[in-house]
Amino acid sequence: MALWTEEELCILKKYYSTPERKKVYELIPNRSIGSIRRMASSLGLSDKRRNYIKRDFDREYFKKINTSEKAYWLGFIYADGYVESSLLGFRLKDKDLEHLNKFSRAIKFSGEAKIEEYQYKDSVYKLSRLTLCGKGFVESLNNWGVIQNKTLVIKFPKIQTELIAHFIRGYFDGDGSIGIYKDRGYNKVLFSIVSGNEDFINKIKEYFEEKGIGRLKVRKIHNAYELRCQSLNSIVSILDIIYKDSDDSIRLTRKYAIYSQFKQINK
Template structure:
């Protein structure tokens, strides 16, 4: 009996099925987070008929040239892969991970594939892995999606007529909507990618805000009207394309028409935030009361922690005032 590997993230029956569907032991090992030697040992101990080493056969269909031609859905899937996909460095496959299985099933159908979707037993996340040297090379050479892309990915050339679909795909993979705060947020480890995204959003007359949090970067669109405009833009042709139902329904919480909406004036501009920080420090230095100061400028105490984490000058001034208050008490 084969000993269970503590780091293996696929069940034995899933491994056997992948091999019987034509996957190589090297590719299965990469997906399962173990060595190919371990995979071969496991298959033999479960009496699976082994193919000669180096042989490979495809038992599933695939439109390998899919990423050579632009379409609404191609733009969406490209954005989705940039956000939630993996381009393998040493083997010829592209994988996409997602908690909602139905979106992977829709992507699989669009790619013309019947490749099995597997579930990671530890995380509960589903994974669609497409084996294709042609598709991998097209993503790398045509669209610039390289292995280990998280911090180095550049914004690809996307024709304007497909931009909203690309943005929707990326947003479904690495974005979120906070409806109560009327905020749309994009996340990336690549500063360059988000700087290019900001330019795209500005062309659509949004006012995006850039933020760095540790090794990650964020771009925000704020305001009730702006969030509605963003929703209308990315879901314009939703009936003909792919999208995550969960995020779409969050946007649909807005019950008013566009002409009834307005963004709060100047609340979230960089200049306004700087003024609020200065007002906070001034009032706090005079009153010595955190609660009173927050009430005066209409912010929550959590905002102070966020400012402390993201603004070194504010943190230094706040701590100076706080220490001065302690000395005077």
């Protein structure tokens, strides 16, 4: 039997422990009753329907992108989120659990992200995982460009100019990196953002160039495009722009700590 899809798991979690359990069998007709029961048990779903707890959240959160917080999380979802039908999901490193819970708090989710283990060959891995189900919620994201299998076709969203830096910071926290590395015995710095879409990455490059930042390059790496900079002055200027007017609720703490180190080096 094929692996369970995220949409099937979402249906299972939504209805199995409720008085509407029959919807599980209607919406997942290709799974046997035994298979459904085994998966429900592995997920810790109660067989007692009266124990059902409905998880709620702000389903209209992304209807309008009119705050720095919403712009940030839209950018983060562009990078690290995925949608399938009426589902939004994240699978991140276990160390990013708290960051997912920042998002949970932003949308007033009554649950929280969880650490889940999975086995691949002889190794066991841990992931931070968050799954949200809501047709209207996902449709709002679709309208902003978050679609299924978005990696190669994403387009830069049309949002207010003053919110673009927050959007880029969100994307950077998902698909960007900064750090110091060794090259022929010397310490070198690197800022990098990656996307599967060339036009998208060039829009980010153009945004920074309009702010007077130079020494930016775009190069193709396999099936992706990388915006990179190796000038400390330019990197600090980029980070100054994207971190301006941010706080810990809308930035990845560990990357912000590296930015603070770069600021000290550049004094």
